[in-house]
Amino acid sequence: MKNSKKEKSFVSKLTIHQKSAIRGYMFLLPWIIGFIVFTAFPFFYSIYLSMSRVTITPTGIVTQWNGFNNYWDIFTKDVDFLPALTDSIVFVGLSTPLIIVASLLIALMLNKQFKGRTVFRAIYFLPVIIMSGPVLSELLANKAVNIIQPTKFAIYEFFRSLPLNLGAPILYLFDKIIIILWFSGVQILIFLAGIQKIDKALYEAAQIDGASSWVIFWKITLPQIRPLILVNAIYTIVDLATFPTNAINVEISSKMFQTGRVYSYSAAMSWIYSLIILAILGVAFLILRERKN
């Protein structure tokens, strides 16, 4: 009893700011604990693991310092890693801009007033609900996504005859059109919500000044939704980079228990991959951030 009285007087001595801080931290506590245990500690531990040699003993795991040997081996001796890495990076790097452009165009079209647009919206969002790694692999394996056989078209040959770095992205688009559309659901809705929030008065003013729809798009719509392009780009990159059918993800989990280099080798692979993904995120940020005049 006496104790609680003492505590009460202690609490009453705190300033409003201190009380607010304590209460804020009470609400935040689960996250801080979770962050330390499930993110911060694993983050640093995986750096350490990637530079170790790990052996499993009956009493637990034993780690030995190994420097950059794992990294060195990955780049010099591993025949599977670089193809998988390239595959994943190409997937993320080429799909992201395509998804952003496709979802922006679809959002612009959906912004028009006509009956049945909610139906379209619902259809375009459907893949977000049903898509998982295994479902996508089954669809791919059974050719359910080969809507157009691009090789049948003469235009495909035309693009193939172009220099590689010019034609490759377009051929990629042909091959992956459904995948790209299926990954666009969230982005379409984000763009659509953003476009609908633009003040109508801006359009009207521009129309009175005689601006064409083309000019209105570039001078009004695009600048207004610019922050959302960044949001969508980040979301897309994170979404694609962690998708389980991604070649590198398969590679990392399949080598986790490889004898002689348990855990450590995969940890090194995941670091190489993650640094590249973070670099891609950085590039996206630099390109799309809002510049102050």
Next chain:
Amino acid sequence: MSKRLKENIFKAFIILLLLIIGFAYLYPLAFMISTSFMDVDDLVNPTVQWIPSKLYLENFKIASKVLDVKNSLLNSIIMAGVPAILQTISSALIGYGFARYEFPLKKLWFALLLFTFLLPVQVTLIPKYIMFSSYGMINTPFPSFLPALFGQGIRSAIFILIFYQFFSSYPKSIDEAAQIDGAGHFTIFMKIAIPMSIPAIVVSLLFSFVWYWNETYLSGLFFGNAIQTLPMKLQSFVDAYSRMYPVSDASLANRLNEGIRMAATLITIIPLLILYALLQKQFVESIDRTGITGE
């Protein structure tokens, strides 16, 4: 008049374009449904393109046997439902803390919160595996439940941000009025903040459920050997099938074909399709409500 005509033609053109795009979206689904009803004859018959010649349900029988639907459906519902609830509770609490209180290092924690979204899951995968395995939690549901409870679940950061947006949007004077009436801080959270954030709770529950349902990468490693959800069963479908129907049993009808595989895929997503059919509005309109586009 001609201007209106021009506008109508433009509109018709856009609807046509949207229809074509919509077709590309629905094509895999239509292919899946149509193929799953085809028997072997229909599959090899080039004249049967979309409509199976008869109502053939054997694919679904075989697929649900191989998928062990009864168990894996229950597993899926538990392994998606429980973390969805835990994640929603923790995200609401954390979002509330960020939105309604001022405290030192707030900006730092907020930056770290965003960082948890950007950090690829692969980085923390292995240490987490070691950690859970040293506590004997591998092949139990805990590697999925615990991070969800502590705001580190699948895309927790998004949900925390949604709650943050919601709880920032109403004036602090409401809290102060309740305080004057003698309400404690947790009571204010439960009685004022939570009822105001029902839309955010719905978004968080629905999307957490769907994302946990579809997650196979982490969960496959953490508890895939003991608890098999529908998507995990689908992932190992080809292997499981060849164990149940060995090739030595060489009748053509028992050979694994795309009809059976598509039936299995369809079974995996049917619960989600039902959920989407019922709550389509909540899913689609959620983006508007999250405040991600700014108010």
